[in-house]
Amino acid sequence: MANLPILEIPNPILRKRAKRVRSIDKKMLRIAYDMVDTLNAAGGIGLAANQIGQLWRIIVLQMPEEESSRIYFNPEIIKAEGTREVEEGCLSIPNYRGLVNRSVSIKFQGKDYSDNIVTFKAENLLSQAVEHEVDHLNGILYTDHLVAHSELYRVEEPDTSHTNEDSSNDDYLNSSSTIELK
Numbered sequence: 333m334a335n336l337p338i339l340e341i342p343n344p345i346l347r348k349r350a351k352r353v354r355s356i357d358k359k360m361l362r363i364a365y366d367m368v369d370t371l372n373a374a375g376g377i378g379l380a381a382n383q384i385g386q387l388w389r390i391i392v393l394q395m396p397e398e399e400s401s402r403i404y405f406n407p408e409i410i411k412a413e414g415t416r417e418v419e420e421g422c423l424s425i426p427n428y429r430g431l432v433n434r435s436v437s438i439k440f441q442g443k444d445y446s447d448n449i450v451t452f453k454a455e456n457l458l459s460q461a462v463e464h465e466v467d468h469l470n471g472i473l474y475t476d477h478l479v480a481h482s483e484l485y486r487v488e489e490p491d492t493s494h495t496n497e498d499s500s501n502d503d504y505l506n507s508s509s510t511i512e513l514k
């Protein structure tokens with residue numbers, strides 16, 4: 333098991349579509365367990381295989397109220413209902429958060445580490461996390477779903493060497509400092 337570096341934008345692997353896992357063998361399990369270690373070391377909620385440079389359809393989730401991490405192979409959203417605005421961040425886009433459109437609920441299907449089919453209906457954070465991670469497997473980042481371009485903002489002060497603005501404590505990114513994330 334290993335804590336691996338997480339790829340960050342603009343790494344092109346983050347924009348590639350991951351391949352289906354044909355058999356959940358030792359190699360695939362190894363990738364999944366490395367992803368769990370990497371996710372937990374980063375303190376995140378979810379991680380997709382693209383983010384550690386592996387183009388396989390594998391996601392891992394660590395829900396705050398759950399003791400162990402979830403591992404899913406070939407995850408699919410088979411139904412999505414409703415739209416809501418939620419705040420989101422991504423380990424591959426450090427120090428930013430944005431307001432995005434997500435579904436109210438989803439129906440999920442995937443395979444677990446012992447090759448069993450898992451299905452569930454999800455709402456709230458679990459639904460959001462599944463959508464975010466399945467997007468990664470299709471080369472999609474949350475910044476593609478921003479409610480508006482201005483709804484992307486920094487969560488950390490990047491540089492304190494020139495803070496002659498009144499709003500230096502405000503982490504909202506104004507239009508003059510908005511970055512292009514595509």
Ligand SMILES: [Zn+2]
Nearest residue numbers: 421422423424
């Ligand atoms: Zn992400």
